[in-house]
Amino acid sequence: MTDGPKPQPGILEISLYEGGASSVDGVENVIKLSSNENPWGPSDKAVEAVAKAARSLHRYPVTDHADLRQAIGETHGLDPARIICGVGSDEVLTWVAQAYAGPGDEIIVTEHGFSMYPIIAHGVGAVPVEVAERERVVDVDAILDAVTTRTRVVFIANPANPTGTMVGQAELARLAAALPDRVVLVLDGAYAEFVEGFDGGAGLVDRFANLVMTRTFSKIYGLGGLRIGWGYAAPEIIAVLNRLRAPFNLATAQLMAAEAAVRDRAHVDRCRAENDRLRGWLAHALAEHGVPSDTSSTNFVLARFADAEEADACDAWLKREGVIVRKVAGYKLPHCLRITVGDEAGCRRVAHLVGQFKGRPDNG
Ligand SMILES: Cc1ncc(COP(=O)(O)O)c(C=O)c1O
Numbered sequence: 001m002t003d004g005p006k007p008q009p010g011i012l013e014i015s016l017y018e019g020g021a022s023s024v025d026g027v028e029n030v031i032k033l034s035s036n037e038n039p040w041g042p043s044d045k046a047v048e049a050v051a052k053a054a055r056s057l058h059r060y061p062v063t064d065h066a067d068l069r070q071a072i073g074e075t076h077g078l079d080p081a082r083i084i085c086g087v088g089s090d091e092v093l094t095w096v097a098q099a100y101a102g103p104g105d106e107i108i109v110t111e112h113g114f115s116m117y118p119i120i121a122h123g124v125g126a127v128p129v130e131v132a133e134r135e136r137v138v139d140v141d142a143i144l145d146a147v148t149t150r151t152r153v154v155f156i157a158n159p160a161n162p163t164g165t166m167v168g169q170a171e172l173a174r175l176a177a178a179l180p181d182r183v184v185l186v187l188d189g190a191y192a193e194f195v196e197g198f199d200g201g202a203g204l205v206d207r208f209a210n211l212v213m214t215r216t217f218s219k220i221y222g223l224g225g226l227r228i229g230w231g232y233a234a235p236e237i238i239a240v241l242n243r244l245r246a247p248f249n250l251a252t253a254q255l256m257a258a259e260a261a262v263r264d265r266a267h268v269d270r271c272r273a274e275n276d277r278l279r280g281w282l283a284h285a286l287a288e289h290g291v292p293s294d295t296s297s298t299n300f301v302l303a304r305f306a307d308a309e310e311a312d313a314c315d316a317w318l319k320r321e322g323v324i325v326r327k328v329a330g331y332k333l334p335h336c337l338r339i340t341v342g343d344e345a346g347c348r349r350v351a352h353l354v355g356q357f358k359g360r361p362d363n364g
């Protein structure tokens with residue numbers, strides 16, 4: 001027997017992505033606040049579009065995504081020719097790494113950055129280089145200090161997951177201007193829609209040829225189960241990424257649902273307003289119970305506990321009571337729990353339980 005086939009460099013370095021749990025053994029009717037899903041679900045128009053798409057399952061989907069790119073372009077005031085659509089924004093992020101980095105190259109990620117970034121870096125054999133954040137906020141100077149001749153890509157989420165914090169536009173513009181042209185700066189805007197009036201970095205993409213903005217239908221649009229995302233960049237970058245895109249990467253149901261969803265602005269506005277209201281309420285209620293959090297620009301709150309033991313004990317207590325939140329020790333935040341902003345009942349339930357937990361003499 002030989003040793004068998006050997007995977008490419010980097011593949012065995014990948015720590016498997018852990019999704020948010022959705023069930024607890026022995027507990028019924030759990031409230032899932034672990035994956036930053038939209039508690040109000042997608043637009044009715046998106047659901048109708050999926051039902052309609054079901055009638056053409058025997059047909060291959062279109063390959064150019066023209067209608068969806070047109071709808072995204074009209075909604076955001078962007079050139080559809082500079083948009084590419086993927087299986088979640090994860091696929092777009094992966095194309096960027098595949099296209100611009102390889103074995104031995106470096107991809108800069110930040111201390112508490114989204115866990116897919118190192119996975120994607122290892123997947124192409126590149127080395128993820130982690131740089132410090134400042135009080136859970138991306139630090140532009142730390143990124144610039146880490147740039148070497150091997151740097152090919154920088155991944156930043158703005159607003160960020162799991163911290164919920166944002167870097168200001170002036171800071172991002174400073175970063176974009178200071179990075180060498182050969183480095184691709186990815187502005188991951190998975191949560192951009194939660195910030196009213198924020199363009200997700202599109203304006204910066206228009207000014208720099210080495211920027212890519214990514215967006216998703218998984219968060220405010222409530223379509224995480226369908227897997228659709230998109231990217232916006234200079235035509236030269238889009239032309240490169242399109243070479244990596246499989247022609248039929250998105251099914252007709254994905255394309256039609258996303259198009260209906262992006263055109264339903266009333267639903268997006270309603271979800272943003274409700275998220276704003278309940279996020280403020282939740283953060284305040286948690287703080288009253290002695291659990292602070294940074295100002296969040298997303299649909300979750302990063303609740304900070306005294307230490308890792310207290311966070312773990314609270315997580316276990318919430319689980320026992322049927323509420324699932326996200327432990328973030330893997331993000332170097334062992335004393336924190338990430339809590340998705342649920343509907344009103346979900347927010348009230350989790351705040352009430354955290355209050356009960358903090359009021360218990362042993363917290364255990
Ligand atoms: C910062 C960030 N980027 C990207 C994604 C991936 O989104 P998608 O579902 O579009 O692949 C997520 C999902 O949680 C995220 O939090």
